[in-house]
Amino acid sequence: DARVTQTPRDKVTEMGQEVTMRCQPILGHNTVFWYRQTMMQGLELLAYFRNRAPLDDSGMPKDRFSAEMPDATLATLKIQPSEPRDSAVYFCASGWGRNTGELFFGEGSRLTVL
Amino acid sequence: DQQVKQNSPSLSVQEGRISILNCDYTNSMFDYFLWYKKYPAEGPTFLISISSIKDKNEDGRFTVFLNKSAKHLSLHIVPSQPGDSAVYFCAAPGSSNTGKLIFGQGTTLQVKP
Numbered sequence: 377d378a379r380v381t382q383t384p385r386d387k388v389t390e391m392g393q394e395v396t397m398r399c400q401p402i403l404g405h406n407t408v409f410w411y412r413q414t415m416m417q418g419l420e421l422l423a424y425f426r427n428r429a430p431l432d433d434s435g436m437p438k439d440r441f442s443a444e445m446p447d448a449t450l451a452t453l454k455i456q457p458s459e460p461r462d463s464a465v466y467f468c469a470s471g472w473g474r475n476t477g478e479l480f481f482g483e484g485s486r487l488t489v490l
Numbered sequence: 491d492q493q494v495k496q497n498s499p500s501l502s503v504q505e506g507r508i509s510i511l512n513c514d515y516t517n518s519m520f521d522y523f524l525w526y527k528k529y530p531a532e533g534p535t536f537l538i539s540i541s542s543i544k545d546k547n548e549d550g551r552f553t554v555f556l557n558k559s560a561k562h563l564s565l566h567i568v569p570s571q572p573g574d575s576a577v578y579f580c581a582a583p584g585s586s587n588t589g590k591l592i593f594g595q596g597t598t599l600q601v602k603p
Contacts, residue, residue: 380533407589418496418595419534419579424588431588467533475522475583476541479591481533 378402382468382482390490394456397485399468400449405480407473408451410443413465413484422466425451426473458489493517494582496594504602509567511597513580516561520582524591525554525565528577537578538565570601 381400389395401408409424423433423443433443440459445451455462465486469479495514503509513523521542526534540547540554540563547554553566567574577596584590 409590411593416595417492419581419593421584421590421592424590426588432590469533471589473589475589476539477589478524478536478539479589481535483531483533 378480380468380470380480380482382466382485384485385483386486386488388488388490389458391459392457393489394454395458395462395487395489396455397453397466397468397487399451399453399482401451401468401470402480403449405470405472407471408445409469409471409479410451410453411467411469411481413467419467422453455487458487460489463487463489492595493520493584494580494592494594496578496580496597498597499595500598500600502600502602503570505572506569509565509570509574509599509601511565511567511578511580511599513563513565513594514561515563515582517582518558518561522583523554523556523563524581525552526579526581526593528579528596534577534579567599570599572601572603575599575601 410422411419422435425445428445465484467484469481471479524539525537527537528534556563579596581591581593584592
C-alpha cells in the first residue's frame with residue numbers, strides 16, 4: 377500500500393530553534409510538494425520539486441525556510457529560526473506531475489512553536 | 491490573491507439530506523478542478539474531479555457541477571452521512587503540467603445523525 381510518509385507527526389519547540397520535517401514520497405512519483413494548512417489560507421503551497429529539482433519556492437519565507445530533496449526518497453523542509461507564527465500543520469504530497477493527476481498527501485507534521 | 495475561494499468556512503446538515511459545498515475561482519484559464527476531503531489528523535485525499543469540457547461529473551453519492559460562465563463549482567453529497575463529516579477543499583491546477591494544485595480555504599462539513 378504505497379503512501380507518503382512524513383516525520384515527525386508532532387513537534388513542539390521553542391522559538392528560535394531549528395525544525396526539520398521529512399517526507400518520503402511514493403516511489404515512482406516525480407513531483408513533491410510542501411503545503412501548509414492555515415485557517416485563513418487553507419492549504420498554502422510552500423515549495424515543490426520535479427525530478428528532485430526545485431521548481432518554485434516562492435511561497436516560502438526565504439529568510440527562514442528552506443526545502444531540499446537530497447535524493448528521490450527524501451524531501452526536507454527546514455525552518456531556522458522558528459517563530460510562533462510558523463505553528464501549523466505541514467503536509468508533503470507527491471504525484472506524477474500532470475494537471476489531471478491527483479496528489480497523494482502524507483498525514484502531516486503538526487508544528488507548535490512556543 | 492486567492493485564485494480559488496471557498497467562502498463558507500462551515501456547513502451543518504442533517505443525515506440523509508443534501509450537502510452543497512461551493513467554490514469560486516478567478517482564473518478563467520483553469521480547465522480542471524478537483525475536490526479533496528480531509529479527516530482530522532489525516533492528510534487530504536482525492537474525492538472527485540471535473541474537466542472544463544463537462545458541466546457535471548457524478549461518482550456515487552458525490553456530484554460536482556461546473557458553471558464556467560460564473561466561475562463557480564459545487565459539490566453535492568446526496569444523501570449525506572455522518573461519515574462525510576470532514577473538511578472539503580476544492581483545487582485547480584496552478585500551471586501547465588507541473589501537477590501543482592491551488593487550494594481553497596476549505597469548508598468544514600458536519601453531518602448530524
